[in-house]
Amino acid sequence: MKRALLVLTAGLLLLAGCGTDPAPAPATGAPLTPAAASTSAEFNSADVMFLQMMIPHLGQGAEIARLAKDRTAREEVKVLAAAIEVTQVFEADTMSDLLRDWKQPATMDANPDAHAHHGGLPLTSPDTIAMLAAVTDNFETKFLNLLTGHQHNAVEMAKAETAGGANPQVKEMANRIVQSRTAEISQMLAFLGK
């Protein structure tokens, strides 16, 4: 019964979060102060969905990044990959803690149809990650291309959160995700171009 309620809640949140009128435009001009970022502040369905979608996405990013550890790649690529891994693991833990504080389900509805109206789940396919793990030649190029594509998806999700979320802490996290992933993409494209 409890599980049914949880699923129902998730379903309602999904229903509420997707396809409704866009959230009112956030106030501009006023910078966020640390005092405003409180975990007990309000949150909306967009915040919840963002966290539920990002947690597995962060895990996948860390998994991809980890592949560089034992493979042939330039040192600078490995350093970036290791930093991406540790930062994303930490971000995922922070997000899980938030969902727990809010008493929200840790996972989203995994049915692809449930997300069809906003382009589907932006996860990288596990098969694709497995394929990358199995490549025997030119690993670094393929690694950088796959991770870059993955991080582009993180930016898209984070932008949706900054536009439609309500919770100041989560919106700030999303903003940092936009900034950091954009910079990571820039670095990875520079590596690829050399």
Added chain:
Amino acid sequence: MNLKRKLMAVAIGAGLAPVFVVALPAATASAHGYISSPPSRQANCARGAVANCGPIIYEPQSVEGPKGLRSCNAGLSQFAVLADESRAWPKASVGGTVTFNWVLTAQHATSTWEYYIGGTRIAVFDDGGRTPGASVSHTVNLGGRTGTQKLLAIWNISNTANAFYSCVDLQVGGGGTTNPPTTPPPTTTPPPTTTPPTQPPAGGTWAAGKSYAVGSQVTYGGSTYKCLQAHTSITGWEPSSTPALWQKL
């Protein structure tokens, strides 16, 4: 179970009057892509090798238009810079045969990959509706062309009317290399998104774009931090918000 029935089930279960959401036909993650190496024009914009590109720097993967176009910007006005031949586009120094690599944001059913120079299609790869693998690369023979060449690559999606366009500037066959600089480009700080970014606290020795070794110390926002993991700093990885990289002392 289709989307509408699922929504109905949720609504009825909660005792709400059913509200139907218009379901778009896409059943998979929307796919985007561009050529990363040799760098396409959008890749050069995204990595900061070309200044003042405009919004393309945030979404190099989105140069999408109907199939059959021959422009570098897929006719999109917001990405008009890509079709601006007056810009100093860096040219990749290549030989007579080039391997092109793609960034894809999702593996999407593909009909063909086409490569054009000057209106002539010099290569086509037919995936017949298959989904690409973990990486996509094509080795293309430039047909004896030398000197400065502009190549247009097209990723034709199988089950939509659209394609993705990437122009790549090449310098074929040595003699006066015009490679992009080998020093890493400065990290560009994106302008604010809809949420205004937190104003960084004044002062402190931490800065983006610097290489930090384990144990190095910085100050930021009035506190001192020790680096836990080697990295090149970027906006978004400030010490106060990134305990995975920085330990507050």
